[in-house]
Amino acid sequence: MVRLPYTTALTTLFSYGLLFAFGQLRDLFRKLLDWFRSKDLKGYAPICLGLEDFYVRRLYLRIQDCFGRPIASAPDAWIDVVERYSNDNNKTLHRTSNSTKCLNLGSYNYLGFAAADEYCTPRVIESLKKYSPSTCSVRVDGGTTQLHAELEELVARFVGKPAAVLFGMGYVTNSAIIPCLIGKGGLLISDSLNHNSIVNGARGSGATVRVFQHNSPSHLEEVLREQIAEGQPRTHRPWKKIIVIVEGIYSMEGELCKLPEIIAVCKKYKAYTYLDEAHSIGAIGKSGRGVCELLGVDPADVDIMMGTFTKSFGSCGGYIAASKEIIQYLKYTCPAHLYATSMSPPAVQQVISAIKVILGEDGSNRGAQKLARIRENSNFFRSELQKMGFEVLGDNDSPVMPIMLYNPAKIPAFSRECLRQNVAVVTVAFPATPLLLARARICISAAHTREDMIKGLEVISKVGDLVGIKYFPTEPPKLAKEAHKKRESSIVAERFCGCDIIGV
C-alpha cells in the first residue's frame, strides 16, 4: 500500500500535464507539416488512430534508452550492458560493440542459477547432446521424453501436490489453463493487481470476471457474498463454479499474499482457489517451497498451484500442480498441451538439476546456503534502504523491493545516473503501474555478495540524493521503527481514474 503525499501528487500531475501539453503541440505541428506531404496509405485505415499511441510517441520514446537495454553476458550478479547511441533524439537506438560491466539489480535471478552452475551446466550440456535443443513436436505426439516425465514427478513432490503438468512458457500456462477450468456461467474473482497473463486467461475463458481490492480478505468476502446471492447477471441462475485467483508475490509491489485468510474465506463459501507462484516458488520459505511454506498453509488446501521456472530456477517454462484427476483432465483437453511444442529438453534438465540442488539431493548443502543467503540479502538490503529514507514497498523476506519515484522526470534521471555509476536498475512506469506511481524495482539474488550490495547501496543513496527521492528523511533507529509500524497500519491507496489498466 502506497501513501502518496499531496504535494508529490500535485507535482507529478503537473509534470504529466506539461508533457501532455507539449506532446499535443508537437502533434499539431506534425499535422500541419504533413498537410503538404501526401500519405501513401491508399484507402487503408492507419494502424494506430489518433490518441491510441500518443503515450508511446510523445512520452515513452523520450526515455526509450532506459528500457530494453541489451546485455552481452549471462544475467548474473554482474552483467555487461551494451552501449547504445541515437542520432535522432532517442527515436531509434543503435548498438555499439562496447559494453560496460554493471551490477545487476534487475534480473529475476533469485537463487543465482542464471549463469553457468557447477552442478547444472554439465548435465544440461549432456542432455543437449542426447535430446537436441528441441523435440519439434507437441507433448501428446512424441514430445514427451523421459526428462519431462521425471520433472513432472519432481515438481509435484517439491510443491507438495499429487501430480503436475509442464508447459513451455509461463504466460501461456495461465492463458491456456483458465479457459479449460471455467467457461460461460462461471465466476472468476481475481485480485486487482494480478498479472497480465491471468487477465488474458480470464478474458479468453468467457466467464464473468469480478475484481476484489488488492490483498483484502474482507473485501473478497463481501464480493463473494454479493455474487453468490445475486447469481449470474440477468438470469440470476446460480453460478456453476467460482474460482478465486491470487498471486504469491506481486511483482510490482513486492508484497506477499495474505494466503491463510483468503483460503479460509474461500473454504467457507466453497470457492476454488488458484495460486500463481511465479515469483515466490523457490525464493521464499525455509526450503524454498514458496508462499505456502512461509505462511504455514497446507498445499492440499489450495486447489491449483501454478508457477514458472524462469525466476528461481534459471530456465524457462511453467507448471500446474493439482490433484491427479485435474491434471489428467488438463492433459486431455488443454490446448497448450495438445498444440504447443513441448518444453525444450535442456531447459527441463536445468530445472531438474536446480530442484535437486535446492532439495540437497545433489549431495551438497549449496541449496540451503542459497536459500539462507537470499533471505539475508533481501532483509539487509530492504532495511538499509529504509534507513536511508527511501520509500520501499514490500514485506520482509520478499526479494522484490520497489522504490517509489512518482515523478516522470525522475525515472530517466534515476536510471541514467545509476548506469553511469555502473549499477543497472529497472524502472517501471505507466502502463505496468498506475499513472502516478512510477517506481524503480530492485530484485535481489543469492549471487549478490555483501560487497556488491554495499556498493549498490552507496550508488543508490548518492543518486537518490541527486534526484530527490528520499521522501522519508532519516530518523534515529527507535523512532524509525515506530514510524514504520504507523505506516504499515494506515492503509491509504490512492488511485486516479485512467490508471486501472490491470483491472479487467
Place this chain on the structure above:
Amino acid sequence: MVSPVAGMTTKALDWFSIAFDAPLARAVVFGVHIDGHLVVEVLLIAVILFQLSRKSYKPPKKPLSEKEIDDLCEEWVPESLTPSITDDMKAQPPALESAAGPHTIINGKEVLNFASANFLGLIGHEKIIDSCVGSVEKYGVGSCGPRGFYGTIDAHLDCENRIAKFLGTPDSILYSYGISTIFSVIPAFCKKGDIIVADEGVHWAVQNGLYLSRSTVVYYKHNDMTSLEKTLEKMTRGNKQAEKLRRYIVVEALYQNSGQIAPLDEIVRLKEKYRFRLIMDESNSFGVLGNSGRGLAEHFGVPIEKIDIITAGMGNALATDGGFCTGSVRVIDHQRLSSSGYVFSASLPPYLASAAIAAVDYLEANPTVLSSLRRNIASLVEGLSDIPGLTVASNPLSPIVLLKLKNSTGSQKRDLQLLNKIVERVLEEDSVYIVTTKRSNLDKCPLPVGIRMFVSAGHSESDLQNASDALKRVAASVLSELN
C-alpha cells in the same frame, strides 16, 4: 319501471341546472364573470394537480438481509472443477528415450518416427548442437527477465536481424513461444470494432487471438476463394464506416489441421481489391516451401512486401523453440510495446536463439535439403495412395500428410477411436510411430479428424516404404474387422 327512473334523472338534471344558473352567475370577481362551468373546471384542474403530485406506485424494494445471504451461500453447491475422468482421458503418450529424430527409441525399441515436425532433419545436427553448447556456457540457460528489463541478450538481436535478412523484410521480432506469437500479434493490431475475415480451419492459437481481440470475426469456407470473395464483398459493400475501420484477413500458409496450402496469389489480389491487410501464419511453411525455403511468398512468386504481417513458430523446420513476426518497421515497432506475449513474458532462452541462427545459416547454405524433403513427400504420398479405407486429404506438396477415412462412421469420436486403434497396432507390430489429430474441447475447428504423418528430409527411402507397407497392412485388417 322506466318512467320513475326517467323522472328521477330529469329531476336531478333540473336541480343541477338550477344550481349552476343560480346566484353565482351574477358574481363578478375582478371584472370576470364567474360562470358555473368555471367551478367544475377549477375543481378538475385541482384534482389533476393532486394526482400528478403523488408518487407512482412502486413495490417496496427490500435488500436481502444478512441471514438470507447466509442461507443462500449455505445452499449453493458448486460443480466440480473438472468433469469425471473417462477411459479415453487416461491414455498416456509414450515417453521417448532419445532425441526425436527420424529414428527414436520408445520402450527400449527403435521406432520410425513420423510424429515430430522435424521437416529439415535438423534434430541431432552437429553444428546446431555445438552452437547451443557454446551459448549455454556463455549465457546460461534462461534469460531471467522480460525483454524490457535486461532480458534482451545480443543473441536475440542477432537472431532478429538474421531472420529479417533471410526473408528480405525490414525488421523482425522474436517471441519466446511458438503459439503465443499469433495470439499476441492479433490482439495487438485488431481492436474492438475492427473487421477480421478468417479461414474456418485455423488452429486454436489463431482462434484464441481472434477471440481476445474482440473484433468482428467472420469465417469463410476452408481454403475456398469464392467464399472468401463473397465474404469480403459482403463486409465492405455499402459500409461507409468500413473506410475508417482496420480490416484484416487471417490465413495460415500451410494449415495444420488439414495440410492444405493457401493460394497466396488469389488472396493478395482480393486483399488489394478490397483494401484489407493480410496476416499470415507460416509456422509449417517457413523453411519448407519455396526454392530456398523462404516460405509461401517465394513459392507463389509474390513480393514479400505485399504481405503485411508474417508470423511463424520456429518449432517445426528450424528445430528450435519460440516464434517470430516480420513485416514493416512500423508493424514491428508497434509490437514492442503493445504485444502482451512480448512485453509481459520472459524472453527466449539465448541458446534457442543461437540454434535458430545456426538453422537459418544451414538452410541458406544447403538448399538441396529442400529437394530431398520434396522427394520424400512425393514418394510417401505415392506409397499411401492405395491404402484400403483411407485417402490422402492434404496437398501433395505438404510435409504434413493427412489421411482421412474414406467412409466416416458418422461421429468424430468413433472415427478417432478407429484411427487410434490403427495407430496403436502400427506402433506395436511394425515399430512405426504415427499419430492421430487431437482436438481440444475448446477448439472450434470443423474440419474432419485423421491420421497425421510428418515427413522429414532425414527419412530414407526404406523408412518411407516400411511406413506405407505397415499402414496398408494394419488399416486393411482393422477396417475389415469393422465390416
